[in-house]
Amino acid sequence: LNVTINQIAQLAGVSRGTVDRVLNNRGNVKPEVMAHVKGIAAELGYKPNAVAKALVTRKKKYVIGILVNSIGNHFFDEILEGMEAAAESIEDFGILLAIKKIKGYSVEKQLAALEELCAQGINALALTPINDKRIAAKLNEIAGELPVVVFNSDIEGVNKLAFIGSDYYKSGEVAGELMGKIAPPDCKVGIITGSAHMKGHNDRIRGFSDYIEEYFPSITVADIEANNDDEQTSYRVTKRMLQKVPGIAALYFTAGGVEGGLRAAHELGFDKALKIITFDATPAIRKNLESGIISFTLCQQPYRQGYLPVRMLADYLVSGVKPERQNDYMDIEIKVKNNI
Amino acid sequence: LNVTINQIAQLAGVSRGTVDRVLNNRGNVKPEVMAHVKGIAAELGYKPNAVAKALVTRKKKYVIGILVNSIGNHFFDEILEGMEAAAESIEDFGILLAIKKIKGYSVEKQLAALEELCAQGINALALTPINDKRIAAKLNEIAGELPVVVFNSDIEGVNKLAFIGSDYYKSGEVAGELMGKIAPPDCKVGIITGSAHMKGHNDRIRGFSDYIEEYFPSITVADIEANNDDEQTSYRVTKRMLQKVPGIAALYFTAGGVEGGLRAAHELGFDKALKIITFDATPAIRKNLESGIISFTLCQQPYRQGYLPVRMLADYLVSGVKPERQNDYMDIEIKVKNNI
DNA sequence: TTGTATGCGTTATCAA
DNA sequence: TTGATAACGCATACAA
Numbered sequence: 033l034n035v036t037i038n039q040i041a042q043l044a045g046v047s048r049g050t051v052d053r054v055l056n057n058r059g060n061v062k063p064e065v066m067a068h069v070k071g072i073a074a075e076l077g078y079k080p081n082a083v084a085k086a087l088v089t090r091k092k093k094y095v096i097g098i099l100v101n102s103i104g105n106h107f108f109d110e111i112l113e114g115m116e117a118a119a120e121s122i123e124d125f126g127i128l129l130a131i132k133k134i135k136g137y138s139v140e141k142q143l144a145a146l147e148e149l150c151a152q153g154i155n156a157l158a159l160t161p162i163n164d165k166r167i168a169a170k171l172n173e174i175a176g177e178l179p180v181v182v183f184n185s186d187i188e189g190v191n192k193l194a195f196i197g198s199d200y201y202k203s204g205e206v207a208g209e210l211m212g213k214i215a216p217p218d219c220k221v222g223i224i225t226g227s228a229h230m231k232g233h234n235d236r237i238r239g240f241s242d243y244i245e246e247y248f249p250s251i252t253v254a255d256i257e258a259n260n261d262d263e264q265t266s267y268r269v270t271k272r273m274l275q276k277v278p279g280i281a282a283l284y285f286t287a288g289g290v291e292g293g294l295r296a297a298h299e300l301g302f303d304k305a306l307k308i309i310t311f312d313a314t315p316a317i318r319k320n321l322e323s324g325i326i327s328f329t330l331c332q333q334p335y336r337q338g339y340l341p342v343r344m345l346a347d348y349l350v351s352g353v354k355p356e357r358q359n360d361y362m363d364i365e366i367k368v369k370n371n372i
Numbered sequence: 373l374n375v376t377i378n379q380i381a382q383l384a385g386v387s388r389g390t391v392d393r394v395l396n397n398r399g400n401v402k403p404e405v406m407a408h409v410k411g412i413a414a415e416l417g418y419k420p421n422a423v424a425k426a427l428v429t430r431k432k433k434y435v436i437g438i439l440v441n442s443i444g445n446h447f448f449d450e451i452l453e454g455m456e457a458a459a460e461s462i463e464d465f466g467i468l469l470a471i472k473k474i475k476g477y478s479v480e481k482q483l484a485a486l487e488e489l490c491a492q493g494i495n496a497l498a499l500t501p502i503n504d505k506r507i508a509a510k511l512n513e514i515a516g517e518l519p520v521v522v523f524n525s526d527i528e529g530v531n532k533l534a535f536i537g538s539d540y541y542k543s544g545e546v547a548g549e550l551m552g553k554i555a556p557p558d559c560k561v562g563i564i565t566g567s568a569h570m571k572g573h574n575d576r577i578r579g580f581s582d583y584i585e586e587y588f589p590s591i592t593v594a595d596i597e598a599n600n601d602d603e604q605t606s607y608r609v610t611k612r613m614l615q616k617v618p619g620i621a622a623l624y625f626t627a628g629g630v631e632g633g634l635r636a637a638h639e640l641g642f643d644k645a646l647k648i649i650t651f652d653a654t655p656a657i658r659k660n661l662e663s664g665i666i667s668f669t670l671c672q673q674p675y676r677q678g679y680l681p682v683r684m685l686a687d688y689l690v691s692g693v694k695p696e697r698q699n700d701y702m703d704i705e706i707k708v709k710n711n712i
Numbered sequence: 713t714t715g716t717a718t719g720c721g722t723t724a725t726c727a728a
Numbered sequence: 729t730t731g732a733t734a735a736c737g738c739a740t741a742c743a744a
Contacts, residue, residue: 034463036721047731052723060729083430083464084721086423087736091723123374124423206710213554213667213708243710327553366706368553370546370583376737387715392739400713424737427720431739 035076043076044069055080082351090126094349096342097154099145103135105261106314107288107334111184114338122346129342130154139164146170154178156349158341161187163231179348181341185232193354196340198332199361200232204239206364207284207309210328211240212248214307219281220254222273226261226287236286236311254280259289266292274300282307291316294325313372321369329372333362375416383416384409395420422691430466434689436682437494439485443475445601446654447628447674451524454678462686469682470494479504486510494518496689498681501527503571519688521681525572533688534695536680536702538672540572543704544579547624547649550668550706551580552588554647559621560594562613566601566627576626576651594620599629606632614640622647631656634665653712661709669712673702 041051046065053061054069055078098115102108112131119129130152134145142162149157157174158181161167168189171180175191183196211221223240226233237256244251254277259266266289274280274297283306285293290310297306303325310317310329320326340360347353381391386405393401394409395418438455442448452471459469470492474485482502489497497514498521501507508529511520515531523536551561563580566573577596584591594617599606606629614620614637623646625633630650637646643665650657650669660666680700687693 038721048722049724049731049733050729053730056723062729065729081464081721083423083426084736085723087421087427087721087738088723090421090423090736124421202710206708209708209710363705364711365703366708366711368546368549368706370542370549371704371706374737378737388738389715389740390713393714396739402713405713421737424720425739427722427736428738428740430720 034081035073035078036081037078040069040073040076040078044072080351086125086350089350090124092126094125094127094155094346095130095153096127096156096158096345096349097149097152098129098131098342099142099149099157099159100131100133101135101137101142101160102133105288107312110334111338114335114340115342116338117335118339118342118346122343125346125350127346127349137162139166142167143170146174150174156345157181158183158345160184161190163187165189179345181345183337183341192358193348194341194344194358194360196337196344196360197362198232198364200235201239202361203311203330203332203364204236204241204286205243206239206330206366207236207311207328208240208243209247210366211282211284211307211309212244212251214327215248215251215282216307217250219251219307220277220279221251221282221284222254222270222277222280223256223284223286224266224270224273224289224293225256225258225285226289227258230287233286240284240286251282259287259292261288263289263292265289267296268292270294271296271300274302281305283309285310287311288314290314290320290326294320313367318372321367321372324369327368329367331365331367333365336362374421375413375418376421377418380409380413380416380418384412420691426465426690429690430464432466434465434467434495434686435470435493436467436496436498436685436689437489437492438469438471438682439482439489439497439499440471440473441475441477441482441500442473445628447652450674451678454675454680455682456678457675458679458682458686462683465686465690467686467689477502479506482507483510486514490514496685497521498523498685500524501530503527505529519685521684523677523681532698534681534684534698534700536677536684536700538572538704539701540575541579542701543651543670543672544576544581544626545583546579546704546706547576547651547668547670548580548583549587551622551624551647551649552584552591554667555588555591555622556647557590559591559647560617560619561591561622561624562594562610562617562620563596563624563626564606564610564613564629564633565596565598565625566629568598570627573626580624580626591622599627599632601628603629603632605629607636608632611636611640614642621645623649625650627651628654630654630660630666634660653707658712661707661712664709667708669707671705671707673705676702 037048037051041048051069054066132145132149134141139162156179161182168187171190179193181193186195241253255273257269257273259269270293308326310326313331317329344355377388377391381388391409394406472485472489474481479502496519501522508527511530519533521533526535581593595613597609597613599609610633648666650666653671657669684695
């Protein structure tokens with residue numbers, strides 16, 4: 033049913049080897065033969081058999097290097113699960129993962145880890161980069177030699193194969209829409225964000241604000257505080273905000289530190305008096321969704337964010353296939369108690 | 373890195389053929405040799421290479437038969453997309469799809485289509501069965517000869533490889549939870565269901581009712597009407613309900629016929645006065661979600677409902693691997709205007 | 713009851 | 729610039 037390299041060779045009156053050389057641009061073939069073979073291949077609609085390809089390239093061992101800021105951040109647990117699953121599914125293709133986990137967002141540390149990973153010999157790279165010029169420069173240097181995929185958090189000015197992650201602005205809009213559905217009239221919302229230096233967090237604020245301004249103008253953003261994704265800081269700033277803003281009736285967390293913030297609300301006796309929307313599904317968030325303290329949490333398919341980068345790089349290594357989209361945005365999943 | 377059948381043969385001091393016979397229980401091998409080889413294989417943690425397996429079984433052409441009640445029901449469009457995608461991904465494994473589409477829910481018609489499909493020679497079957505004893509009997513007969521997977525709509529008493537679809541009761545609970553979040557105090561809800569004979573529709577009503585009864589007792593179900601998934605009927609019964617029930621403030625559609633129902637509401641001047649929750653994402657539902665008429669619609673991963681059955685049957689055909697779970701429930705996706 | 717040869721579609725390595 | 733041949737890991741038909 034399917035066309036093989038052999039059939040093409042027969043029809044063209046040449047050997048398999050020549051056809052292989054033509055189809056894979058290996059050179060050393062007369063231009064006229066080349067054109068002839070290419071024509072026949074195109075006519076027959078030749079598509080290489082990925083299975084056979086995999087079988088023969090199995091001898092080669094490929095290593096996909098992974099660099100991820102996962103230490104101390106449970107959000108990445110599910111991403112790593114997705115990566116492990118992908119790794120297993122491509123085991124037969126002779127592809128291995130070298131995962132390097134680091135903590136925090138220091139440019140120096142990330143650069144050092146990058147050096148280290150490259151030094152141990154990798155054939156492809158997937159990472160969650162800090163959006164920094166020095167990182168970008170280093171990545172472009174690497175991208176000259178091997179395929180690079182960026183996930184979860186994007187970086188500008190890098191020649192990457194793809195970005196896999198959330199559309200942060202859009203997810204802010206969804207949060208705004210949901211808040212509009214459940215907020216009381218003339219609701220005052222307090223925003224607890226992660227860091228003003230994180231583009232994703234800012235986009236979630238912009239999307240939220242833009243949306244309620246247009247569709248629910250009676251809702252107002254009363255205050256914004258940053259907690260640096262730290263529970264203690266979050267506790268402190270949330271407490272201050274709740275005391276400072278009279279009549280505050282809703283909280284919008286754009287990042288981590290939810291547990292600390294909720295502790296403050298509880299201590300001040302707010303409990304179920306606040307409408308609360310968060311992101312992701314950490315154990316603490318699940319618990320508070322279950323008990324009804326949190327109304328909605330928005331997830332970003334973390335498993336898929338781990339699975340896809342590995343599969344994309346594997347496909348590129350084994351078949352040279354580039355991803356269809358340069359930006360592969362995850363679905364924005366709305367989670368409540370019953371569908372988490 | 374990975375153990376091959378050859379290595380086992382060498383270590384056991386037998387030929388590849390014998391190892392093959394042992395590992396695949398083909399018989400004709402001395403018990404002691406059998407035990408010996410099995411021991412070595414287990415010790416080395418032998419796992420057959422699926423890629424090589426696929427390459428060799430490629431000669432065999434497998435056909436997966438699909439029977440689906442998709443004609444006239446746009447919900448199935450996305451399911452079929454998933455099937456096409458799965459078909460393409462297993463093309464190299466020599467597996468083809470034979471899709472038979474029928475219309476409606478007549479047991480006779482489904483039986484006839486089933487006969488026809490089997491007669492044309494299939495090696496596996498996936499279908500959306502009517503939950504009927506005669507169908508079950510026929511399916512059990514078929515299941516004796518080839519693997520059967522059921523999707524979207526389950527059937528009892530059939531020896532199937534798996535069911536892939538929604539947990540209807542659970543999705544009813546989610547709808548109840550959402551209604552509780554957005555409904556005004558002491559809200560009266562009207563339910564427009566598909567058919568009292570469809571288990572899935574009834575489960576969606578039960579889940580909804582049970583949940584609001586427990587968590588939002590001030591909300592009451594004021595009326596229930598069936599529309600048989602027909603727009604005209606839906607228009608009629610919805611109109612009657614809206615006129616009959618004073619102070620009705622919300623509608624819960626468990627199935628199709630949403631467009632007809634909304635037309636009735638519009639004509640009676642209800643427009644945005646009603647909180648409306650629906651299922652799935654037909655073009656009409658998308659439009660009304662966009663315009664704010666519908667608050668939430670709950671989706672059931674239709675693409676995946678098409679993709680998974682095909683992949684499961686393919687895995688079974690090529691590697692003999694059975695699905696991990698007998699019931700593979702889809703996520704319940706909450707969709708609003710901004711994340712549809 | 714066992715071993716051997718052949719082929720699946722591709723790539724890689726020779727030799728011509 | 730080409731063509732022939734050997735792998736990759738497995739299944740299968742056939743020979744012993």
